[in-house]
Amino acid sequence: MATTQLSLQILRPIPPACVTSRQLSNNFRTRNLAVSTGRSSKWALRLSLVEQSPQAESTAVNVEQLVDLLYDDLPHLFDDQGIDQTAYDDHVKFRDPITKHDSISGYLFNISLLKVIFRPQFFLHWVKQTGPFEITTRWTMVMKFMLLPWKPELVFTGTSVMGINPENGKFCSHLDFWDSIKNNEYFSLEGLWDVFKQLKIYKTPDLETPKYQILKRTSSYEVREYAPFIVVETRGDKLSGSSGFNDVAGYIFGKNSTMEKIPMTTPVFTQANDSELSKVSIQIVLPFEKELNSLPDPNQEKLSLRKVEGGTAAVLKFSGKPTEDIVREKEKELRSSLVKDGLKPKIGCLLARYNDPGRTWSFTMRNEVLIWLEEFSLE
16 A cells, blocks of 8 residues: 555544545545545545554654564453553544444443444454554454354454544554445445344354464455365365265264264365366364374275365355356356456365254255466455
């Protein structure tokens, strides 16, 4: 993100380095600067809480030290230690698409409320100086809505632009941008809808799954970084098919060289390795603690064990019965979105099915289409 300086009129004396989004908008109008939707509006919001004036630049502030502080401090956002509130102005201005507070006490209250209702997990990806008195962070937040019986998982990824008061070197503003929406202004109906649509019921069995971290969530897909995992696999017939499942399931149920029973995991993968999605294998993921060289050999020649090296994958989640037509349509939808967003999807895809179709209502089924990416950067 480029460092930019704007000389903006300060409309409120406290804090001197921060102005509100509404005030900046008025400033732009008086200067006849057109701000359009999309990137331009985000640009205006990004600068809306930080005064980048030549006078402010002359004040000595150790921004590098504040970057290091955030790297150490933000991982404690939702744990018992908490953040260092002495790093913030008493009148710090916090904004996200559906929340705003104008004091450190309000900001801390919001954090406490999230801890009770959502049990959030916060993952910090990077912290960078992006202006003379501005630091930007990139993060992922995963939450479970504890007030609903099915405890839906809500995922938000994005950046926080943090303004620094040049008079005291403390943070005077904190502006969040979500990757999943375009309108990040407060109060954003798009942001509210983004929260609401994540409350959908998805039934995920209480079984081990491949380990991954969500790097980015857009309005239609997630980007995940998968750790390596091992699969037992055999040839299948089609993406939505179950041909070969009994063979791979038999392996973990004890039909192997040592008759070892291996715990069941989720999901069951079917993978297509060609652009026509016709060459298919069906796979069961083995527990994470297993090593390839210590696993029993399959009893059948058509079964094989393979280590998947992991990597970055784009994932589209959907519910319902995953028929072949639906799966192929979801694959096309995901691939189209990736190309539109400038990403490089690899050939083929995987279908992940998390539920036993005979024991799960179709509208609660969790299905996912995954496409591995050639490369991905959070820059």
